Structure formats: C-alpha cells, structure tokens
Amino acid sequence: MMASALAHSAARGAFFTLSAQAARIVLQLLSVVILSRLLSPHDYGLLAIALVVVGLGEIFRDFGLTSASIQAPELSTGERDNLFWVNAAIGVVLTAITFVLAWPVAAISQLGDLQGIVQWLSLIFLLNGVATQHRANLMRDLKLRALAIVDVTSSAIALAAAVAAALLGAGFWALVVQQLTTGTAILVGVLIAGRWFPRWYSRAVPIRAFLTFGSHLVGANLLAYVGRQIDTVTIAIRFGTQPLGLYNRGFQLIMTPLGQVRSPLQSVALPVLSRVQADQRRFDTYVIAAQLALGYTIGIPLAIVAGLADPIVGIMLGARWAETAPLISMFAIAGLLTTVSFVGYWIYLARGLGAELLRYTIVTTVIKIVCIVVGSFFGLFGVAVAFAVHPAIAWPISLAWLSRVTPIPHRKLYQGAGRIIATTLASGLASLGIAHLTASAPDGVQLLLGLGGGVVIAAAFLVLPVYRRDASSLLAFVRLMVKRQPQ
Template identity: 60%
Template sequence: MTSSSLAHSAARGALFTFVAQAAKILLQLLSVVVLSRMLTPHDYGLLAIVLVVVGIGELFRDFGLTSASIQAPVLTDGQRDNLFWVNTGIGLILAVTMFFLAGPIEILTGEAQIAGVIRALAALFLLNGLATQHRANLSRDLKFRSLAVIDITAAGIALLVAIIAAFLGANYWALVAQQLTSSVIILAGVTIAGHWFPRRYSRQYSIRELLNFGWNIVATNLLVYAGSQIDTILVGLKFGTTSLGLYNRAYQLVMTPLGQVRSPMKGVALPVLSRVQQDRGRFDSYVTSAQLMLGYSLGIPLALVTALAGPIVKIMLGPRWLAAAPILSLFSIAGLLTTIAFVGYWVYLSRGLGRSLFFYTIVTTAIKILCIIIGSFFGVVGVAIGFVIAPALSWPLSLFWLSRVTPMPTAKLYAGAGRILLATACVGLVAWEASQFVISVGPWAMLAVGVAAGLVTAAVALFLPVYRRDSRNLVAFVRLMFKRSPSTA
C-alpha cells in the first residue's frame, strides 16, 4: 500500500471511529441522564462490583489475540480459524466458571442480589468470545465504517432496552439487560459484516507465536486492570455501595466516554503503525501527529469538564449526586494525562514489544496502586486525587522506557505534550473564572458561559505561531478524513 493510500485509510478510519464513538458517548451521556434519575446509586454500585469480576475474566477471554491477529504481518485463514476457536473455548470456560462462582462471591461481598446478576452476565464471556476474531478481522482489513455502524447500533438498542426495563421497575436488572443486549447485537453485526464463517480447528496451522504474543498482552492487561480497579475495590470496601455509586457515576461521565474514543482508535492505529514500523520517518510522523490529534481533540473538552464539573453534575445527574462533582474534576485531569501518554501503548503493540510492555506496566501499576491506597486514607476524594497523581508520575517514565527499547521521537513528543498541557490549562482556568460570574443565575448559565469562554481562549491560542502550526497539521489530517479516494504515490 502506498504512503498516500495508507495515510488516507488511517484518516478515514479515524473519521469513522470518531463518529461512532461520538455517537456512543452521546448515548452514554443520555444513559447517565435518564437512568440516573430512574435508578439509585446502590443499583450502579452493585453493577460496578460485578463488572470488576467480569472485567478480569474478559482479559483472559481475549487472551491478547485481538492485538496478535491485527499486528501479525501475515495471518493465514487456518490461523484465523484456530484463533476463533481458542477465543470461543476460553469464553465458554469462563462463562461456566463465573456462573458457579456467583454463590461464593455473594458471601464474600455480603450483597444478596449479586449472585443473580453474576450468573446473568456470565453469558457475556461466550458472546464476546464468539465475536472477538470477527471484530479483529474487520479491523485488520481496515473496515472501520462497518465497525462504526455496528457499535452505534448496539449502543442505541441496548440503551432503549435498559430504559424500557427501568421504566417497568426492573431496577438494577435494567443495567444487566443493557450489557447483554449490546453484546448480542455486536456479535450479530460483526458476523454479518465480516462474511466469514470459521472452519474446524486444525493443528496444521500453528498459532504458537500468536499465543506467545497474546500471553504477554494478557499479563500486561491484568496489571493494568488491577491498577484500574483498585480504586473501585477500595471505595466499595471502605465506603460502601452508595459512595461507590457516586464514584462510579463520575467515572462513567468522563473515563468511560474517554475510553470509548481512545481504545477503538487502537483499531485504526495498530494496523497502520504495524505497516510502517520499518520506516522510521513515517512512523515518527504518525506517532507525533496521533499525540497532537488525541491531545487537542480530547484535552480541550476534558479541560472544560474539569472547570465546570459542578454545573455538569447538577444538570446531568441531579441534586442528590452533587458529591460527585470534585471527583468528576479529578477524573478529567487524569484523563488528560493518560491521553497524552496513550500513543506509547500503540508503539509497544505495533512493534511487537509485548515483553517490554509487560515489565514497564509492572512499575506503573505499582505506582498507581500505591497512590490510590495512600489517597484512600483521605476519603473518596482522596482516592480520586491518587488517581490523578499516578499518571502524572508515569507519563515521563513512559517516554523514557520506550526510548530505551525502540527508536522514538522523544523530544517531539515532550514538546507536543507541553503545548497541549499549556493550552488546556488556560482553557480550563478561563472557563472556571467566567462561570463564577453567573453562578447566581444557575447551572445552565454557568455551563454556557464557561464553555464559550474556554473555546474563545482556545481560538486565541491560534495567534501563536506554534499553535497555528499544530492547527494546520490537524486540519490537513481532517481534510484527509473526508477525501473520498487516495491520490496515487
């Protein structure tokens, strides 16, 4: 594939992925606004506990084989068939295991309703196992439009089912129905869109190398997951399901939509970076451009959320959720810091550095767990502060670690991150200050004035040559998104 056609595929893939994730974020926000008024913090806290268990199982169920199959320079039909059956088999085993562990988990947590929820959500493992390689094939073939349509459709139908169930008095079962419906729709969608049906497993086609790569990714993801769930576990155990519900709602408002943008972008970045990994100039250019695109496009909204968390919580969740406002601000700051460092993860995967990623993650996970444990001694807000400090410490370490194991445009990444942080800090400070002038008018006025002031500040930054240069690069990339056919090299 030529340089221009690959760049075009990357840009178009980013466009479809952003559109899909923007729609999913809107649906997620709609879910928060509607369901938070129909359900209680206890309902959300109960589901949050179960999803911690589900999340651990999902790491084993995928076994890193999604990344392995996308990253592989060559993947035969036989290998693809074998990967499908491995993912499906693991999913079935985990579904059965989780079903029978429901009773012991109920005794451990002391929540009488949790066993039924666990048994119902055990089906997620099998559904997702069946869908894994279908979805990976679509990503590998750069069929991002199909993935976008599937994701939006699944999220929309699942939300509708949840709202109807909540309206009928299903309580936390409405959230269970939402999870299951989404997985069913995704499985049907990727199966139909891929036009591929696996044959039987055959030892003739070796997948040992893919499994070895996948194991490193599993080990890494387990560490990441442990670090990402330690806060949920500590809040639930130390402060109860109501506090956990508040904490979880703040998380859902920021980190979940953020993950819905960043994680699927891996499906665009990984196949593209894998194809240019031997071309140092193109690789460095793509990585630095990706950091700027993520940093500005996500950083400015995160800065606005940080500054305007109070009115956002009042408008979206209602008065009984006001204690979530400071937590929301802190999550937004953490989201910005992790976004700037996110391209490093793509570099590890695209260059097959699974083992290096694993050892790096051991260190950063230890940092995160330590920060959150210390923060937990100062209450729920203290936990959120620890959540912010961890990426502030880990981000410089990320670039240093990568520079020791692979060629990296380290200086350009540091400089780009510095510009992003300066711009977003100014946007946030001006937005907060402006919102205070209309605090007596109400939350809607605070939100409108704050957002307007923040966006004006971002526009003013374009008077500086360095930001104009970044802007031109991003505009060029956006134009490439909407270009219908790539030019020839």
C-alpha cells in the same frame, strides 16, 4: 502512492470511528441522564462490583489475540480460524467459571443480589468470545465503517432495552439487560458485517507466536486491570456501595466516553502503525501526529469539563448527585494526562513489545496502587485525586522506558505534550473562573458561558506560530478524513 493511500485509509478510518464514537457518547450521555433518574447509586454500586469480576475475565477471554492478529504482518486463513476457536473456547470456560464463582462473590461481599447479577453477566464471555476474531478481522482489513455501524447500533438497542426495563421497575436488572443486549447485538452485527465463517481447528497450522505475544499482553492487561479496579475495590471495602455509586457515576460520565473515543481509534492506529513500523521516519511522523490529534481534540474538552463540573452534574445527574462534581474534575484531569501518553501504548503494540509492556506495567501498577491506598485515607475525594496523580507520574516513565527499548521521537513527544498541557490548563482555568463568577446563575447559563470562555482562551494560543503549525497539521488530517478515496 502507497503511503498516500495508507494515510487516506487511516484518515477515513478515523473519520468513521470518531463519527461512531460521537454517536455512542451521545447515547452514553442519554443513558446517564435517563437511568440516573430511574435508578439509585446503590444500583450502580452493585453493577460496579459485578463488573470487576466480569472485566477480569474479559482479559483472559481475549488473551491478547485481537492485538496479536492485527499486529501480525501476515495472517493466513488457517491461523485466523484457529484463533477464533481459541477465543470461543476460552469464552465458554470463563462463562462456566464465573457462573460458579458467583456464589463466593456474593458471600464475601455479603450482597446477595450479586449472585444473580454475576451469573447472568457471565454470558458476556460466551458472546464476546465468539465475536472476538470477527471484530479483529474487520479491524485488520480497515473495514471501520461497518464496525462503526455495529457499535452505534448495539449501543442504541441496549439503551432502549435498559430504559424499558427500568421503567418497568427492574431496578439494577436494567443495567444487566443493557450489558447483555450490547454483547448480543455486537455479535450479530460483526457476523453480518464480516461474512466470514471459520473452518474447524487445524493442528497443522501453528499459532504459538500469537499465543506468546498474547500471553505477554494478558499479563500487562491483567496488571493494568488491577490498577484500574483498585479504586473501586478500595472504596467498596472502606466506604460501601453508596459512595461507590457516586464515584462510579462520576467515573462513567467522564472515562466511559473517553474510552469510547480513544480505544476504538486503536483500531485505526494499530494496523496503520504496524504496516509502517519498518519505515522509522513515517512511523515517527504518524506517532507525533497521533499525539497532537488526541491531545488537542480530547484534552481541551476535558479541561473545560474539569472547570465546569458543578453545572454539568446539575444538568446531567441532578441534585442528589452533587457530591460527584469534585470527583468529575479529577477524572477529567486524569483523562487528559492519560490521553497525552496514550500513543505510547500503541507503540508497544505496533512494535510487538509485549514483554517490555508487561515489565513497564508492573512498575506503573504498583505506583497506582500506592497512590490509591494513600488517597483513600483522605476520603472519596482523596481517591479521585490519587487517580489523577498516577498518570502524571506514569507518563514520563512511559517515554523513558520506551526510549530504552525502541526508537521513538521522545523529544518531539515531550514538546508536543507541553504545548497541549499549556493550552488545556489555560482553557480549564478560564472555564473554572467563569463558573465561579456566575455561580448564582442557572446551570445552563454557567455551562454556556464557561464553554465559550474556555474555547476562546484555547483559540487565543493560535497567535503563536508553533500552535498554528499544529493546527495546520490537524486541518490537513481532517481534509483527508472527509476526502473520498480516489478511484
């Protein structure tokens, strides 16, 4: 009965999370369509450089304590209070440090506008530091409906604020307004939804175990962050803000919506996997199901996007962004490959394997840096190709690494991934072929025909029994998602 209730909670949580992320993706696409026409590639290039600094600080601001508090089998009121004050204090310190660092960042980059951008964005650390444990508490208690409402509302308010600022001629400051409005709205939202007010820090309540786990996760996330930003830094140094703006728009068009689906699902997967980690059979079942759900539902759309990059850019961004199309294809392929392997990251967190995750991340970060640097010798597109090659190398390493440190159903994960890749490859090639055959048609016609062709080819795989079994498993999960909890 408990297993059934947990499965139902996980499914309903996934339903609310996916619904919220669908709404956020729509808002993100609206942001791309509207702001790309009001702002220039240079504006986005400036923000991309500033967010390198902010993103680095965000790793230290969280200090891995969100995952540490969710993963813990038990969390007392005193521990939660102390974790809040640690995150809040780190946020204050990072705000001050980043504010001061804005001067050397602007001087080194020789972009004077960066000083003000970075200084204003430093306030994000303060906002997020106060919100961290309130958000983690909602995730731990699987109050994902409230969290979904907060995320969607904050995105909508931030988009409205950014568009208003852009229309008033604010330029790149419109993007700063969007970031700060998001942080403020999320803080207010989680405070209202959580209805929890921390008590003062107590030295009588130890949190060393949380800090130890968090420190390992910080190390892993820091290395992963270096890997994520190496392309931005390389392009900024070698090619300048204009090409960086093109690259950043393509990246944001694909990877931001993808992150808005995958990462929030961690708020469902992590507490659920943590609760069943002692039951190996159930744990394996959930992991396999998660990979299939992510792979098919996200992978097939990504493959179709890779094939239809040209009409998508024409519709979404406009003619002056045409050079972004081949980059988008590479980002979609990279997104597909990272999605197939994403459950591995969840296993590390659910099992509390912070030290092992750090060691694995060291290896894969070095691989990514090498790929990006080599790719940069072949121009902007070479960097995008390298971005897609890296996960193809890292994924088998991830499964091999995990199988050495913890029991995982590695054979079934390989088999499931193989089926996902076969389906998505065929679907993507069908969309690409249709796009080429209808190249003289309007972008909208190409998009509709290519989308239909890709979906039909993906559906054709259902003639095979193994794919029908996968579909049945996914449909059973969908039924749990829409079914109300029995009273």
